[in-house]
Amino acid sequence: MRSYTIGVLLLDLEDPTRLIAQLAEPLLSPTEAEREGYVPNVAYS
Numbered sequence: 001m002r003s004y005t006i007g008v009l010l011l012d013l014e015d016p017t018r019l020i021a022q023l024a025e026p027l028l029s030p031t032e033a034e035r036e037g038y039v040p041n042v043a044y045s
Helices: none
Strands: 009-011 019-022
Antiparallel strands (some): 009 019
């Protein structure tokens, strides 16, 4: 089953096609308790 997460990218202000950095792990992901409900496996920011 899919699990939707939120990640972070840092892009260059002058050239947004240039990736400066990104997190290796998701910043926010659903816990086991949040995997059930109205929209399962979704993390809302």
